[in-house]
Amino acid sequence: MTTLILIGGKSQRMGRDKATIERPDGILQIDWLARLAKLTGGEVFLSMRDDSAPPVDLPVVTDEVAGGGPLAALAAIHARKPDGPVLVLGCDLFLLDETTVTHLLSHRDPNRSATCFANRIDGRPEPLCAIYEVSGISQAAEALGRGDHCARRFLESLDPLVLELPHAAALDNANTPQELAECFAKLQHGVMPKIMHVLYFAKLRESRGLDEEQVETLACTPAGLYEELRFRHRLPLEIGSLRAARNGDFCTWDDLISDGDEIVFIPPVAGG
Template sequence: MIGLVLCGGQSVRMGADKGTMLVNNQTWASLAERKLKSLNIPVKFSVNTGQEAIYSNLFQKENLIPDNQTLHIGGPLKGILSVHLSAPAEDLFVLACDLIKMDISLINKLIHEQKQHPDFDAYVFLNNEFYEPLCGIYTAKGLAKIVKFYKEGNLKKHSMHATLDLLNTDKLILPAAERSCFKNFNSPTELNEL
């Protein structure tokens, strides 16, 4: 398994690259990396091509995986599939860099669930009947199915929700007390909630 920090968003509403923003003197991307490294797995960073120079000053270049330009899709799925194509045999534990309140206990719950029920394609939390797709496990076999759909022209929607609907997804109910862990920060005014 590879830990994957998603940093490739455009951060338009925030007005700054979210992965390079600081909390407690560390970048949001470093914070996500630390949480994934608690699983004792290698960690990579999904970046868009415009971010490579900046992130190579923060992390080892070999740990940066830029978006695959042959994939004509957008959003987080492009980053996830780009990493899958670079390491097709590996399951991916995906964590978005802006989920800075994510608790390691939830990460461990997903790992435990996969060990207990290994036959699913993906493992994510369900929050009031909505997927929380940016902290989850995407198996190599599940991602291979999505690539096949894409190559055959059958991947009609590129949202993570639509993608999870195409897979045999294990949906863990997110307790109300843990919903704040999935708060993502998209604009400067939301930073007041930190």
């Protein structure tokens, strides 16, 4: 089985190359993913959007469709390696571990077009830690030709085998500095369910349709909690436009939260 590590994103929201970020254990993210990729026993490739120098000594597959995202990467690796399945790993998966990859490999169904995990919040298939069989990955170029660049929608169209995650937070990704701090907090402090008392104001209250609620979360920081809620309820505001308070005091987005805390997310004042 071939493994394709996706490092072709521009990392604009992160502000730096995610592949070369140093993890809390001192290992670069790309080196960690390359180590996990070797669990397949097959070749490992990097997917890049151009011919710039790769951050690690692995063969490169370059996207042939500019702006095609993960589907362009799938089409490119299928053109390079058309006769076998491909394990795809996203570069932003800082919590991905050996247990999760091994579980995916051992539960693969080669008679389905793909095998993947369910997102822990909305239950939909996760496309960037998934095995694509030839029957599935061969359809990527056709989807691109139709102008459909959505990796999740493409995966859903393949009717994949969808597995439950052995570690619930393993596919929590990081595309911003706040999300990275949340992932690092999970790596350093563990992942434990917490019950939080959340208060909403102004535009968030209007969007959520309530003033407050008790929520169960795996988050370690206010940023992680807000991103969970934003994803689950499609909240309209980006984290950069908000402030957070913990138990009555303003806090930073990377402060640690505890079971039973009261967290308030404060939007900007209208007209201010």
